[in-house]
Amino acid sequence: MKLKEVIFLSTGLKEKVGLKLESYTFRVEKGKIRELAQAIGDLKEEYLNGEAVPPTFPTVIDFWGGGASSSDLLNLNMKKVLHGEQEYEYFREIVPDEEITVHGVIEKAYTKAAMNFFVIRKDYMDKQGETILISRSTIIERH
Amino acid sequence: MEVGQTLEPLQKDGITHTQLVRYAGASGDFNPIHTVVPFAEGAGLGGVIAHGMLVMGFVGQAIGQWFEVKDLKKFTTRFKAMTRPGEKISVQGRIVNENEACWICEAEAVNEDGEVKVKAFFEVKK
Numbered sequence: 001m002k003l004k005e006v007i008f009l010s011t012g013l014k015e016k017v018g019l020k021l022e023s024y025t026f027r028v029e030k031g032k033i034r035e036l037a038q039a040i041g042d043l044k045e046e047y048l049n050g051e052a053v054p055p056t057f058p059t060v061i062d063f064w065g066g067g068a069s070s071s072d073l074l075n076l077n078m079k080k081v082l083h084g085e086q087e088y089e090y091f092r093e094i095v096p097d098e099e100i101t102v103h104g105v106i107e108k109a110y111t112k113a114a115m116n117f118f119v120i121r122k123d124y125m126d127k128q129g130e131t132i133l134i135s136r137s138t139i140i141e142r143h
Numbered sequence: 144m145e146v147g148q149t150l151e152p153l154q155k156d157g158i159t160h161t162q163l164v165r166y167a168g169a170s171g172d173f174n175p176i177h178t179v180v181p182f183a184e185g186a187g188l189g190g191v192i193a194h195g196m197l198v199m200g201f202v203g204q205a206i207g208q209w210f211e212v213k214d215l216k217k218f219t220t221r222f223k224a225m226t227r228p229g230e231k232i233s234v235q236g237r238i239v240n241e242n243e244a245c246w247i248c249e250a251e252a253v254n255e256d257g258e259v260k261v262k263a264f265f266e267v268k269k
Contacts, residue, residue, distance in 0.1 A: 039168070083196070
């Protein structure tokens, strides 16, 4: 193992815990709901007409929400990054056309089997400040 | 509905490169390991791999076939193996437990050889 890696493992990872992502806001556009449903091939009428959203729609909010990406925050090498786990906890349905603001934080960071693991928690809030859902993503960076 | 019940499998068509490009645009995940073959080869992946979230989306589709999506309370997936264009994914699932409020279920997305791509757990309001 190179010296640089040793230093990163001993100090760099733990320092990432508690880091916050820049918050971002996304309006749930009906066209984006339809586009996601069509890409998956999940052609339920209520998705196509934008009345309801597929369970994995929050990923659209993350990537199109315009927030700073977690890969930048964690300084990840995108050639070495894999998505390990994804968890959603839903408190209420997402309503089309509503504005959702996302607050993200690095909840865990650890090394296992020559890979770095990061757990990113995101809270999706409505305009009233109520939580719509919580997401936890485990990102794996191969050494 | 009852504990131990097997849910009717969902069979998907083979994944295509075009579908990955389309999913990249829809989701906004433009990591080139999913769409640009030379980049993915350079990353040591031997070609592009599907977005894990696309395969989770297939499981989400199956859940919508089995239950009302508005009743979904929790949905967890572990990505077990890489999925590549040409692979045909099916989603199988079952009710494994219950509590007062919810059915507790598990599901897998597998290819034609039975290789598990995604292992999923989910809870749906009764």
